[in-house]
Amino acid sequence: MTYVFHRHTKANYPVAVAGDGPYVIDSTGKRYLDASGGAAVSCLGHSNRHVIEAIKAQLDKIPYAHTSFFTNEPTEQLARHLIERAPAGLNKVYFLSGGSEANETAMKVARQYFVEKGEPQRRHFIARNQSYHGNTLGALAVGGNPGRRELFQPLLINTTHIDPCYAYRHQRQDESIEAYSLRAADTLETAILELGPDSVIGFLAETVVGATLGAVPPTPGYFKRIREICDKYGVLLILDEVMSGMGRTGTLYACKQDGIAPDILTCAKGLGAGYQPIGACLVSGAIFDTIEQGSGFFHHGFTYIGHPTACAGALAVQQVIEQEGLLAKVRDKGSALTERLTHAFGQNPYVGDIRGRGYFQGIELVSDRDSKEPFDPALKIFAKIKAKAMEKGLMCYPGGGTVDGKKGDHVLLAPPFILEDSHLDELIEKLSASLSEVLRSEG
Numbered sequence: 399m400t401y402v403f404h405r406h407t408k409a410n411y412p413v414a415v416a417g418d419g420p421y422v423i424d425s426t427g428k429r430y431l432d433a434s435g436g437a438a439v440s441c442l443g444h445s446n447r448h449v450i451e452a453i454k455a456q457l458d459k460i461p462y463a464h465t466s467f468f469t470n471e472p473t474e475q476l477a478r479h480l481i482e483r484a485p486a487g488l489n490k491v492y493f494l495s496g497g498s499e500a501n502e503t504a505m506k507v508a509r510q511y512f513v514e515k516g517e518p519q520r521r522h523f524i525a526r527n528q529s530y531h532g533n534t535l536g537a538l539a540v541g542g543n544p545g546r547r548e549l550f551q552p553l554l555i556n557t558t559h560i561d562p563c564y565a566y567r568h569q570r571q572d573e574s575i576e577a578y579s580l581r582a583a584d585t586l587e588t589a590i591l592e593l594g595p596d597s598v599i600g601f602l603a604e605t606v607v608g609a610t611l612g613a614v615p616p617t618p619g620y621f622k623r624i625r626e627i628c629d630k631y632g633v634l635l636i637l638d639e640v641m642s643g644m645g646r647t648g649t650l651y652a653c654k655q656d657g658i659a660p661d662i663l664t665c666a667k668g669l670g671a672g673y674q675p676i677g678a679c680l681v682s683g684a685i686f687d688t689i690e691q692g693s694g695f696f697h698h699g700f701t702y703i704g705h706p707t708a709c710a711g712a713l714a715v716q717q718v719i720e721q722e723g724l725l726a727k728v729r730d731k732g733s734a735l736t737e738r739l740t741h742a743f744g745q746n747p748y749v750g751d752i753r754g755r756g757y758f759q760g761i762e763l764v765s766d767r768d769s770k771e772p773f774d775p776a777l778k779i780f781a782k783i784k785a786k787a788m789e790k791g792l793m794c795y796p797g798g799g800t801v802d803g804k805k806g807d808h809v810l811l812a813p814p815f816i817l818e819d820s821h822l823d824e825l826i827e828k829l830s831a832s833l834s835e836v837l838r839s840e841g
């Protein structure tokens with residue numbers, strides 16, 4: 399009997415009782431290799447002593463102090479750490495308790511910026527299909543995951559969605575990747591013009607699309623063109639790096655690899671690595687200055703913003719990433735993971751695409767490689783793979799996003815940055831066995 403309102407109300411979950419590096423251990427002693435960091439969260443694994451000690455030390459000093467009364471040392475230090483490494487122009491941080499809150503904050507600070515700038519007529523957001531920005535109503539409205547939105551549609555603000563940058567599905571046969579990038583990005587300009595350029599607040603996109611599509615990176619030049627279009631019409635570029643940021647792709651900020659800087663950037667999961675719930679919204683100097691020189695007050699806030707213990711934990715996480723050279727490791731081992739996935743699944747008749755950056759990789763499953771036809775959604779392939787992998791002691795994050803209006807299946811891998819070669823062997827072995835057992839019976 400449980401009194402917990404679990405999301406899957408009928409599921410019978412194992413009880414997690416301990417962590418050991420990249421393993422989660424349940425109450426029966428069974429070990430699970432965490433190849434997805436939960437949901438791309440646990441980038442340092444589950445037992446990092448430096449982070450645990452830093453949290454305990456902060457609890458001994460002061461666990462919590464409300465930001466209407468005080469600032470606190472870990473908040474200030476973490477902000478400095480993030481801003482000193484941030485894309486050019488981002489120079490203030492607002493700390494939240496997770497990714498949805500970070501995106502709500504991004505939307506509200508963007509709106510307030512334009513009101514204070516004297517452009518109150520700007521009220522539209524443009525975002526992308528097959529994206530996920532969170533489950534609160536604002537973040538859900540800009541998100542483009544039909545399954546998550548459907549039930550709440552009447553409550554959502556109107557958002558214009560354009561297609562994501564998704565070369566596997568949308569690049570034409572006779573088209574170069576550069577030409578595809580421009581064509582995909584130019585749909586933003588069309589959407590801005592249709593809405594009326596001076597009515598648009600911002601364009602919101604995941605730098606690398608995570609949960610809904612399964613680690614789909616932008617193609618070369620896509621975000622450069624997006625940046626140009628945003629600048630042309632004074633539209634803010636808001637990048638959601640809740641999943642892809644904080645080193646997961648091999649650079650602290652994923653957009654560094656695209657050579658652009660957004661006006662607002664959100665991050666969360668890997669920021670605190672699951673040791674504490676935390677998210678962040680980084681904003682440009684132009685946005686902050688407009689509000690500071692205007693009303694001087696941001697009309698937004700939560701009880702736990704700038705939480706000292708959460709910030710102390712996240713600061714320790716970021717120190718470990720830097721001191722242990724984990725970004726270089728993610729780049730290096732990420733390439734090794736891509737090679738191993740390609741070797742193991744590249745010829746599999748049900749694997750349509752293998753893609754990603756660093757330790758953020760996705761495998762898209764199809765019923766037919768030539769036509770790229772997804773599996774019948776009723777088969778719930780992704781759920782069966784998750785269950786089979788758990789049986790074998792492997793956590794991976796399969797998803798059933800939509801592929802051009804139809805359900806599609808993918809497996810998302812987002813392992814802790816500390817994974818060694820032996821763990822990669824175990825990951826590939828267990829994933830291969832899980833995929834082949836499920837697909838053999840369903841394919």
Ligand code: PLP
Pocket residue numbers: 437495496497498499501530531532533604608609638639640641642666667
């Ligand atoms: N944005 C992206 C890209 C995400 O992947 C997620 C969560 O999966 C969120 C926002 C929402 O974050 P949270 O669940 O911490 O509210």
